[in-house]
Amino acid sequence: MVKDLRRDSPTGDNSAEFDFTATLGQHGLEINPVSVSTLQMNITRHCNQACTHCHVDGSPTRTERMEQQVIERCLEILNGDTRIKILDITGGAPELHPEFRGLVEGAVKSGKKVMARHNLTVMFEDKTDIGEKNEGLVEFFARNHVEVIASLPHYQEFFTDRQRGAGVFKKSIAALQLLNGAGYGHDGSGLVLNLVYNPAGFFLPASQASLEADFRRELLNRHGVVFNHLFALTNMPINRFKGQLERSGTYRDYMHKLKDAFNPAAAQNVMCRSQMSVDCDGRVYDCDFNQVLGLQSNLSGPVTVYNFNYDEFLERRIVFGAHCFGCTAGSGSSCGGATT
Amino acid sequence: MSYYEPEDLKRFSEIGDFRKDLADKFFSYYGASTSTEGALTIREKALIGLAVAHAKECPYCIDAFTTKCLEAGADPEQMTEAVHVASAVGAAAILVMGVQMRNAMKRSGV
Numbered sequence: 076m077v078k079d080l081r082r083d084s085p086t087g088d089n090s091a092e093f094d095f096t097a098t099l100g101q102h103g104l105e106i107n108p109v110s111v112s113t114l115q116m117n118i119t120r121h122c123n124q125a126c127t128h129c130h131v132d133g134s135p136t137r138t139e140r141m142e143q144q145v146i147e148r149c150l151e152i153l154n155g156d157t158r159i160k161i162l163d164i165t166g167g168a169p170e171l172h173p174e175f176r177g178l179v180e181g182a183v184k185s186g187k188k189v190m191a192r193h194n195l196t197v198m199f200e201d202k203t204d205i206g207e208k209n210e211g212l213v214e215f216f217a218r219n220h221v222e223v224i225a226s227l228p229h230y231q232e233f234f235t236d237r238q239r240g241a242g243v244f245k246k247s248i249a250a251l252q253l254l255n256g257a258g259y260g261h262d263g264s265g266l267v268l269n270l271v272y273n274p275a276g277f278f279l280p281a282s283q284a285s286l287e288a289d290f291r292r293e294l295l296n297r298h299g300v301v302f303n304h305l306f307a308l309t310n311m312p313i314n315r316f317k318g319q320l321e322r323s324g325t326y327r328d329y330m331h332k333l334k335d336a337f338n339p340a341a342a343q344n345v346m347c348r349s350q351m352s353v354d355c356d357g358r359v360y361d362c363d364f365n366q367v368l369g370l371q372s373n374l375s376g377p378v379t380v381y382n383f384n385y386d387e388f389l390e391r392r393i394v395f396g397a398h399c400f401g402c403t404a405g406s407g408s409s410c411g412g413a414t415t
Numbered sequence: 416m417s418y419y420e421p422e423d424l425k426r427f428s429e430i431g432d433f434r435k436d437l438a439d440k441f442f443s444y445y446g447a448s449t450s451t452e453g454a455l456t457i458r459e460k461a462l463i464g465l466a467v468a469h470a471k472e473c474p475y476c477i478d479a480f481t482t483k484c485l486e487a488g489a490d491p492e493q494m495t496e497a498v499h500v501a502s503a504v505g506a507a508a509i510l511v512m513g514v515q516m517r518n519a520m521k522r523s524g525v
Contacts, residue, residue: 229490231490231491231492233490233491234490234491274485274486276485278482278485278486279486280486280488281458281486281487281488282488285456285458285487285488286488289488
């Protein structure tokens, strides 16, 4: 049985106007699971930042944290199935969870590639959310060959601080320089540093290739920073970002923009077809967005890490909602950036 | 109530309610000119569009091309520079008329 830790206030949209399943039908598309190559774990809602676009509503005041027994069960799942190749750890700021390092080491021991969704400024937080020592993060990442997926909305201070808070840009650049100093982002080092861009407002991202070229040029010229790839993500019209859209009276405009940009090719490559997403309490979802909206994966009943079975999980029907237009607009959007 | 309502931009296509053939030709030309990569990138075209929107003082166009610039990856410095180009060329267009004034003065024996 899962212990209910949810403190989210889901903001889904069930209106007929933005019926994602109907749009799939109009395009003759049926989107079903194909694999579980990635196990994504959202281990904490706690974060040292409170970004305007955050779909998790992460902030310093959130206290939900994954329990040890859920972590242990996830490690069992990873260890028991070679078809799951990647552990993708997110939050909140996952590094602030006191068991973050143990989780990484356990997954590495099982031969899995580990990816950490890293907000950069957490590098300078020297304690976990329960006050334990939390130093030497760069060295820890490097030692375990963790692929670092770092959030940096823009190479300009203006955009980054507007979205993530005053002073975040300068600290982010300092963190990137530390990562570079350890070998991250340099060709041939084997230490992968990817950046995540998302728009600092109510608009869609430019093409990933053009943004990556801009970031590469500007970060090198201005700050001597290098990285491997840039992922361009669309802001999801849920939770905190949805609240912003509603307050500015632009929610429906934004939704129409996403719906009008529906791309059938992107729909066929949505990330929920090849991953599972685990919440703090052990519930399983098709993606992190469904997780914060409380749209749990379902077979004959709700799926949790305790009743998870790889082959049975592929038999489920993916749970879709209006927010799915965010993953299928334009070039598509996923935790790994554009999908087309 | 003002003459310019941002919502009205969505009704631009109503211009095709009559003589749809002409509207279709216009929108096809407009899309090909502003929204496809060519010798200029989409971002460069968006910045030109933003400058022209200001020069023509068209609020609909300013709304549309501000979004278009952001979605093409332009940053605030590039967009502001584009508006300064429009402003400077507009000022130059007035100032260069001073040459006509100088001609008129000469014709008046000044």
